[in-house]
Amino acid sequence: MKSTENYLTRRSFISSAGLLSGMLLISPKSLFAQQGSPVTMIIEEARKSPVITTKLRGNLTLMEGSGGNIILVSGKKGNLMVDAGIDVSKEKIKAKIAEINDMPLQYLINTHWHFDHASGNEWINHEGAQIIAHENTRKWLSQTTRVDDWNYTFPAAPEGAIPTTVIGKAHEINFEGQLIKLKHYAPAHTDSDLSVYFPDTDTLHVADTWWNGYYPFIDYNTGGSIHGMITAAEENVKAVTDRTLVVPGHGPIGKKADLLEYRDMLLNIEKSITKLKKSGMSVKEVIASKPTKNYDEKWGKFVIGPDFFTALVYKGVA
Incomplete structure (x- = not known):
């Protein structure tokens, strides 16, 4: 198990984590141009990917390789998880938990309803864990839910x-x-997003309100919006100090400076695309003008590529 002090750089993180590296072998453009859905590809990558653990502070361990970032909290009598990952990773996650702390699972916190954070709910509940989430997570999981952009x-x-x-x-x-403090965001990535804060170690899991080094997905079907993402990004900046360890929904752990850079990226791209849309340009014309070009080298090389992110932002601005 790695420690926080020797945490992966972004380049080595991408190359070593099976889920992420597998996704990067296919360009975002071809990914979303395929028949079917990227959801099925993400699930298949999780099926093949190793689960990687990194020791954080205190009794917290980061687990990667099954969708979104998971935190395991080890106790003397049991364990608590923040997010469940994808259900196809069940055996790999169980094995890693047993290596870290062979105690029963008592609690699971869902940061939101999306499959890459909550499709492991059922097996974790069968292990004895009580599932805690925002009321909108319960709502979306309890019914058939369409996500058009997926x-x-x-x-x-x-x-x-x-x-x-x-x-x-x-x-x-x-x-x-x-x-452990849970706080609901105003609608941002979805309308069910929670942050999870551990005061004893000054560690904050902000879930998919922050994708560290990547353009984020915005789920308009279940309450998300670009304006909400910017508001959440600003809230995250205000919630931390330079000492706080921040865990994103996707990507490597970071600090306040990383949150500031992400917020500014969202603000500047939203401003540019709003101006172009107000001028009467269609979404295809805005995409062709490449309004994200100054950020693509850093932010545009994961699942949500520049064209797709431009379309998501365009959808949400007046």
């Missing part, structure tokens, strides 16, 4: 995958004397 319709989740404890704006958990 070209995918998700069936209602099985009963064992539905959160049993739902929260509104905020909630606190006392896990073996360790305080």
Whole structure:
């Protein structure tokens, strides 16, 4: 297991994490041009990918390789997880947990409803964990949900995958004397996003309100918007200090300076695309003008490529 002090650089992270490197072998343009949906490809990559662990602070461990970033909190009597990953990674995740702390799973926090963070809910619940999430996560998991920009319709989740404890704006958990603070964002990536803060170690999981080094996906079908993403990015900046360890939904862990860079990228691209749209340009014309070109080298080489991100932002501006 790696430690935070020797955490992967972005380049080595991409090359070594199977899920991410597999996705990068296919350009974003060809990925979204395929028949079917990228969801099926992401699931297949998770099926093949190793689960990689990194020791964070205190009793926190980062787990990567099954969709979104997972945090395992090790206790004397049990374990708590932040996000469940993709269900095809079940055995690999179970094996890693056993290596770290061979205690039962007691709690699972869903940061939002998306499949790459919550499709492992059912097996984790069967292990004995109570599932905690925002009320909108429960809503979307409980019904058939279409995400147009993924070209995918998700069936209602099985009963064992539905959160049993739902929260509104905020909630606190006392896990073996360790305080964990949950806070709901105004609609951003979705309308179900939660942050998870560990005061004892000053570690904040901001889920998919931050994709570190990548253009983010915005789920307009379930309440997301570019304006909400910018608001969440600004909220994240205000919530941390230079010491805070910040865990994104996707990408390597970072600090306040990384959050600032991400916020500024979103602000500048949103401003540029708003101006072009107001001038009467169609989405195809705006894409052709390459309004993200100054950021593409750093941010545009993952699942959401420059053209796709431009289209997502265009959809959400007046």
